[in-house]
Amino acid sequence: MSANPNCLPPSIFPKPGEEVVYFSKNKIIEGKLLGYDIYEKPVIINQFDFPDSTNSFEIIRAKYxxxxxxxNWERLPESGIVEAAPTDLADMITKKLxxxxxxxPNYMELIQEFYYRGYETYLVGGTVRDFIQGEKSNDIDLxxxxxxKWALPLIKSMFNDKFSYARQHGYIRIGGTPASGDPFIDVKNFSLSNAGYGTSLFGSExxxxxxxxxFACNAIYYEPINKxxxxxxxxxxxxxxxxxLSIVRDLNIHAAHYSSAQILVRFVKFAARGYxxxxxxxxxxxxNFCPLFSTMDNASRIEYVRRQILSKSPLDQRILVYENFVQSMIGLGFEYEYEQFIKPYESYLNLN
Structure with a gap:
């Protein structure tokens, strides 16, 4: 389906991908807004094809x-698909929101506030995958x-101080925590490179x-305003x-090696579920990914296995869940990775 560019209100400040104009040392400069850093300072490729930055978005303006x-749905790769969500799927997601x-307030009110200010918000990841499969999703990732940084005053006015801001990772958690069982929501920025580090860059593409x-099944986006x-x-x-399971991770993008190494564990987890x-x-x-598994330090690796495989399992089922994971890992041909990098540290999983 074709998208109507007028269905998104204009934002006050330029967005990544737009051509911009600004002044530097009394001279007018043109360039393309690439994204912004952890302090929300714009990162620009100027007319001389050099990276540049300004202290704030207030200094730059859209050239046109x-x-x-x-x-975003106007700028997808050629292989990309945009379609109206089936009515039953849209109704199920709306009920959750x-x-x-x-x-x-509720999830949808937050999404609408972003939208009316000219910014897109999408459900993504396991949330959308679960809904497509007709399953209830307890987690909402946006x-x-x-x-x-611009959203913080709005979020505070809507949710008081019940949120945490992980600047380097580019996300805000609102509400409870997974451990508390209280409802919560994670709101993230689009990561451009080096997420989790002081050199992180964020964009909007x-x-x-x-x-x-x-995996592709975890890289589906749902836009709830236009469904x-x-x-x-x-x-x-x-x-x-x-x-x-089809891999979409591009190792040429500067994502942390740890997050790429972790894909092996997630792959086995999904395979054990019947994927x-x-x-x-x-x-x-x-x-490409198995060689990265050894780059994780032992403590981080076994902790990641615990979080991914065991954290949501009842205590009396953890041994069974873990045994299923191990059998799947070996059956898929990753016995070496299990024997070398997981088995020696199983005692730290506290299975008993």
Whole structure:
């Protein structure tokens, strides 16, 4: 379906991808806004093809104020898919978004506030995958083009002080915590490079964001205002329905090595749940991702296994869940990785 560029209100400040104009040392400079750093300072490629920065967005303006950049679904890769969500799927997601996040309003009200300020917000990841499969999703993960520093006063007015801000990771958690069992929501910025570090950069492009995710079925975006399913890889929706695993992580993007190394654990976790990898996924895992597994320090690796495999399992089922994980890992041909990098540290999992 074609998108109407007027369906997204214009934002006050330029967005990544737009041509901009600003002054530096009394001289006018033109360039393209690449993104922004952890302090929300704009990062620009100037007219001389050099990186540049300004102290704030107030200094820059859109070069073409009457021809602003449209929404993300207009700029997908050729393989990308945009489609209206089926009515039953849209209704199921809307019902979830109408739930309240104590102590404030509901999910949809927050999304609408971002939207009316000219910024897109999408449900993404396991949230969308679960809904497509007709399953209830307890976690709501949002990604937004609105720089979170600008969102902080709004969020505080809506939810008091019940939120935490991880600046370097580019996300805000509102409400409770996974451990407390209280409702919570994670709102993230689009990561451009080096997420989790002081050199992190953030942007606003789905075409970049989906390449730092793991599998196509986890890289589907749902835009709740216009009720659109957006699949940048072109295979995510089909993979979610068929429970297939296709790698979309691009190792040429400066994502942390740890997050790429962790994909092996996530792959085995999904395989143990009945997901089937494509042949190309197995080839890529063995060639490009397994070698990274050894780069994780032992404590971080075993803690990641605990969080991914055991953290949501009842205590009396953890041994069974873990044994299923190990059997799947060995059965898929990753016995060496298990024997070398997991088995020696199993005592730290506190299975007994």
């Amino acid at each position: 104020p009457n021809n602003r950049i449209g929404p 109408e739930e309240r996040i104590p102590p404030g 990604v937004t083009t609105m720089p979170l 789905l075409a970049d964001d989906f390449k730092i995710r793991d 659109l399913l957006i699949d940048p890889s072109g295979s995510g929706i089909g993979d979610a329905r068929a429970k297939k 089937t990898p494509t042949d190309q996924t197995l080839v890529e895992l063995r060639a």
